[in-house]
Amino acid sequence: DQQVKQNSPSLSVQEGRISILNCDYTNSMFDYFLWYKKYPAEGPTFLISISSIKDKNEDGRFTVFLNKSAKHLSLHIVPSQPGDSAVYFCAAPTTDSWGKLQFGAGTQVVVTP
Amino acid sequence: GAGVSQSPSNKVTEKGKDVELRCDPISGHTALYWYRQSLGQGLEFLIYFQGNSAPDKSGLPSDRFSAERTGGSVSTLTIQRTQQEDSAVYLCASSSQQGRTEAFFGQGTRLTVV
Numbered sequence: 001d002q003q004v005k006q007n008s009p010s011l012s013v014q015e016g017r018i019s020i021l022n023c024d025y026t027n028s029m030f031d032y033f034l035w036y037k038k039y040p041a042e043g044p045t046f047l048i049s050i051s052s053i054k055d056k057n058e059d060g061r062f063t064v065f066l067n068k069s070a071k072h073l074s075l076h077i078v079p080s081q082p083g084d085s086a087v088y089f090c091a092a093p094t095t096d097s098w099g100k101l102q103f104g105a106g107t108q109v110v111v112t113p
Numbered sequence: 114g115a116g117v118s119q120s121p122s123n124k125v126t127e128k129g130k131d132v133e134l135r136c137d138p139i140s141g142h143t144a145l146y147w148y149r150q151s152l153g154q155g156l157e158f159l160i161y162f163q164g165n166s167a168p169d170k171s172g173l174p175s176d177r178f179s180a181e182r183t184g185g186s187v188s189t190l191t192i193q194r195t196q197q198e199d200s201a202v203y204l205c206a207s208s209s210q211q212g213r214t215e216a217f218f219g220q221g222t223r224l225t226v227v
Contacts, residue, residue: 004155034215043117043204043218044156089155099146099208099216100169103155 003027004092006104014112019077021107023090026071030092034101035064035075038087047088048075049098080111115139117219119205125225126195134190134222138207145188146208146216147180149201156204162188195226 005024013019023033031052036044050057050064050073057064063076077084087108091101118137126132138145147159158172162182173179177195182188192199202223206216 006155009153032213036218041220043206043220045218046215049215091156093213094158096213097144097161097163097208098213099144099206100158100161101156101216102158103148105153105155 002105003030004090004102004104006090006107008107009105010108010110012110012112013080015082016079019075019080019084019109019111021075021077021088021090021109023073023075023104024071025073025090025092027092027102028071032093032098033064033066033073034091034093034098035062036089036091036103038089038106044089077109080109082111082113085109085111117205117207117217119203119219119222121222122220123223123225125227128197128226129194131191131193132195132224134192134203134205134224136188136190136205136207136219138186138188138205139209139217140186142207142209142217143185144208144210144216145182146206147188147190148204148206148218150204150221151201159190159203192224195224197226200224200226 034049035047038044087106090104145162148156161169177193180190202221204221206218208216
């Protein structure tokens, strides 16, 4: 039962432009959402999170927006840099533990010079 | 160590053989998690250890899968009688406490069953 969905398997963007990654969820009980970034042959690394009581959280070039009524969140990267080329996973904790997560399938971002 | 360490990095095994995958969490981290990532898929939760509590095994796909954590530190994931569908990257993560603290992942073990 896939409760977190990332419907875009890949995204190509020019350096300096905005990257927008989308994520949808089905479980209205989720109260936190996390984004992880993964480079090849490495484990995922935590990027940014958002609580369901907020609709926006910003950290440097990364901003996550949450639309609870639509059960949709998005990650914006502005400006995109070549080092941002990676797979991005949206995830939601299924309990109070942030380690037990439901992950989306991921979106491969390629930032071109 | 500085991060979560997993061994081996790669493992090729014949169908039907047993395999053991090892995870050394970050020192002092009380929570440890195992995930697997099959080709083109997201990460799938397998099992979760928290301190001395009974592990949460709700994600284990079959009774061929088991895991233990000795001394509250190192963990071993064992897959018995491996099948081709077990081929995946197995990822271990640890966190400093239960609750709203992000987990840190190791680099994974790529398992290929031939």
